Amino acid sequence: MRTLVIGSGGREHALVYGLSLDPSVSEVHAAPGNAGIAELATCHPLSVTSAEDTVALAKDIGAELVVIGPEVPLVAGVSDALRAAGFAVFGPSQAAAALEGSKAFAKEVMAAAGVPTARAQQLLPGDEDVDAALDNFGPTYVVKDDGLAGGKGVVVTADRDAARAHAEAVLAAGNPVLLESFLDGPEVSLFCLVDHGTVVPLLPAQDHKRAYDNDEGPNTGGMGAYTPLPWLPAGGVERIVAEIAEPVAAEMVRRGTPYQGLLYVGAAWGAEGPQVVEFNARFGDPETQAVLMLLESPLGEVLGAVARGTLAEQPPLRWRDGYAATVVVAAENYPAAPRTGDAITGEGLSEPTAVLHAGTARDDAGRLVSAGGRVLCAMGAADTLADALAQAYENADAISLDGSFTRRDIGARAVAGDITV
Ligand code: GLY
Numbered sequence: 001m002r003t004l005v006i007g008s009g010g011r012e013h014a015l016v017y018g019l020s021l022d023p024s025v026s027e028v029h030a031a032p033g034n035a036g037i038a039e040l041a042t043c044h045p046l047s048v049t050s051a052e053d054t055v056a057l058a059k060d061i062g063a064e065l066v067v068i069g070p071e072v073p074l075v076a077g078v079s080d081a082l083r084a085a086g087f088a089v090f091g092p093s094q095a096a097a098a099l100e101g102s103k104a105f106a107k108e109v110m111a112a113a114g115v116p117t118a119r120a121q122q123l124l125p126g127d128e129d130v131d132a133a134l135d136n137f138g139p140t141y142v143v144k145d146d147g148l149a150g151g152k153g154v155v156v157t158a159d160r161d162a163a164r165a166h167a168e169a170v171l172a173a174g175n176p177v178l179l180e181s182f183l184d185g186p187e188v189s190l191f192c193l194v195d196h197g198t199v200v201p202l203l204p205a206q207d208h209k210r211a212y213d214n215d216e217g218p219n220t221g222g223m224g225a226y227t228p229l230p231w232l233p234a235g236g237v238e239r240i241v242a243e244i245a246e247p248v249a250a251e252m253v254r255r256g257t258p259y260q261g262l263l264y265v266g267a268a269w270g271a272e273g274p275q276v277v278e279f280n281a282r283f284g285d286p287e288t289q290a291v292l293m294l295l296e297s298p299l300g301e302v303l304g305a306v307a308r309g310t311l312a313e314q315p316p317l318r319w320r321d322g323y324a325a326t327v328v329v330a331a332e333n334y335p336a337a338p339r340t341g342d343a344i345t346g347e348g349l350s351e352p353t354a355v356l357h358a359g360t361a362r363d364d365a366g367r368l369v370s371a372g373g374r375v376l377c378a379m380g381a382a383d384t385l386a387d388a389l390a391q392a393y394e395n396a397d398a399i400s401l402d403g404s405f406t407r408r409d410i411g412a413r414a415v416a417g418d419i420t421v
Contacts, residue, residue, distance in 0.1 A: 001300055002027040002062055005041070006048055006078070007069025008034050010328075010358035010377040011285035014292045015067055016041045017352040018299035025300040029061050035368055036357025039350055048073045051081035058087050065090065065304050068261075071148055074281050075101035079261075088307040092194075095257035097281035099248070100264075103146045103178045106279050109255075113247035117276040118180040122146065123167065125174050130167045133179055134160060140182040145170045154219050156182070183277055185270035186419050188229060189287045190237060192245040192265060193302065195311035196258040199245045201237050203228045203294060203319060205287035206414070211335060213409045220335045221374060224392075224410030225287040226325040226385060227294065231419040232269070240265055240274050248279070260306060269421045286326045289356050289377045293324035322381060323388040327396045327410050329376040331359070332403025338373035339403055346399035354379055354395045370401060378406075386415045 003019050005012050005028065013036045019025045020040045031054075033043035044057055049072055058066055066082050068074055068091030077094035091097075098105045103120075110117045121133055134141060141163035145153030155166040167177045189207055193200040205227035211217035229236075244265050252259045264280035292299070296318040305314045331338035340359070348354030349368065356379060359372015376399060380391030389411045396406050413419050 001025050001064045001304065002029070003065045003067065003300060004029045004031065004058055004061055004063040005067045005069060006031055006046070006054065006073055008032050008037070009069065009285055009372075010356045010374065011283050011288045012069040013037050013352065013356040013358070014289045015069060015283070015299070017356070018292045018295065022298040022300035024298060027061075029063070031057055034357045034371070035360040035362050036349075036352070036355070040352070049076045049078070051076065051078045054078050055081050055085045058082060058085070063087060065300065065307055067091065067303055069282060071097065071100050071280060071282050075148060088304065090261055090303040090307045092259050092261040092281050093257060096252055096259045096261075099259075099279040100281040101148060103144055103278070104176065109248060109251050110276060113251040115244050115247050115276060116272070116274070118142065118183050120178050120180045123171060123177040123179065125171045125176065127171065130164050130171070134163060137179050137181055138163065142180040142182050143167050144178040144180065146176040146178045156219075183268035183270060183275050185268040186231065186421060187277060188232065188236070188240065188267050188269055188274065189225070189284050190240045190245070190265045190267065191283060191288070191291060192241065192263045193306050193311055194245065194249050194259045194261065194263045195306045195309055196260065197249055197253055198312040199241055199249050200311060200314070200317065201241050201245070202291050202317070204232055204237055205229070205284070205291050207284065207287050208407060208410055211330070213407050218335055220330070222284070222286050222328065223330065223407045224325070224327045225290045226323060226389065226411040226414065227287065227290045228323065230385060230414055231421060233421060236269070236274070240267055244274060244276055260309070286328055286374070286377050289326040289379060290324040293353070293379060293381050294320045294322070296320055320381070322383045323385040324379070324381040325385070325388040325392045325411055326356070326377045326379050327392045327406050328358070328374050329378060329396055329399055329401060329404050329406050331370050331373055331375050331401070332405070334373035340370050340372065342370045342402045344368045344370060344375065344399065344401045348395050348398055353381070355399065375401060375404060385411055389415065
């Protein structure tokens with residue numbers, strides 16, 4: 001099977017690596033890819049929001065499966081153009097990807113499907129009275145840019161002035177704002193393969209979204225993750241599937257816009273169980289890097305079954321025992337204005353089980369250099385979570401990148417038994 005992966009981050013490196021291990025996959029292509037992906041796949045230049053260019057590339061390659069990594073091409077309708085041209089695509093249609101593209105739409109679907117989530121109020125550009133709306137919430141205030149912001153459009157704060165300032169800045173940029181009630185409880189990222197009404201969960205994971213230790217600093221795309229979750233109550237995954245993913249999948253079928261791809265359920269586990277914080281229409285980054293490390297089933301077959309509408313006929317997924325973890329090595333000044341172009345040296349840079357590449361490139365001299373905010377994902381897998389994390393940190397510490405930083409407390413609360421539900 002000739003496969004094409006769209007995207008250029010750590011998630012796509014994990015997908016490319018997983019596909020390269022599947023004996024049924026004969027060729028792996030990626031567009032645009034990164035320096036790590038280029039060691040495993042044939043990379044092609046591509047503007048990922050161009051449906052026309054993506055279809056042309058898929059035709060050139062003779063792709064038998066196209067896997068779309070990031071949300072931007074999904075929300076732009078690239079999967080629809082590929083399907084219309086006859087390609088098998090892992091990734092929802094534009095109409096279904098609106099579950100991520102518009103938080104207000106996601107709320108409407110959840111209300112129709114009876115799915116528990118935070119109370120919300122939308123503000124539109126031109127709405128003057130942000131203060132009156134804030135009176136209905138908080139503290140803690142949750143203020144979201146109601147569009148795609150790469151995980152960085154959300155401000156969660158007890159500081160009313162900061163909440164108002166973020167809402168006003170988003171409105172001034174011409175985007176709607178969603179104010180939400182704060183959901184208490186530890187967060188779970190549960191990735192579900194969804195093919196119309198069929199839902200198959202992957203292992204549950206936890207991300208660390210703030211830039212610095214102890215959950216301080218600005219929101220980022222994610223600074224590190226581990227899987228599975230030792231603190232999740234027995235039957236926790238089944239509850240998220242039954243109470244959230246399956247009703248949403250059924251509602252999308254009922255609306256005539258069935259979901260076919262990966263539904264990322266971001267849930268907070270509060271006193272009454274799971275409540276939705278957000279949906280994403282694609283694999284999460286960096287959780288995917290950890291989750292796929294434990295997957296034993298052949299990735300091409302699994303993703304291909306979703307793309308071809310035969311997920312219900314697949315055997316159950318097989319998983320390795322133990323835990324996996326990933327720690328992000330971020331560039332100086334991430335997430336505000338990451339510095340790029342710095343040389344990367346060290347060990348494990350060509351071993352996907354040790355390091356996955358996120359924002360990397362080769363410069364004119366062929367040197368490996370940073371090319372994004374999240375630069376590398378150091379990986380670990382072991383029988384215990386503590387050992388998996390120790391291995392990920394050992395791999396992170398074997399890398400040298402001027403000005404870079406990592407959080408030092410990924411998974412630490414889970415190892416200490418400090419997370420309770
Ligand atoms: N890890 C957060 C995200 O992928 O959106």
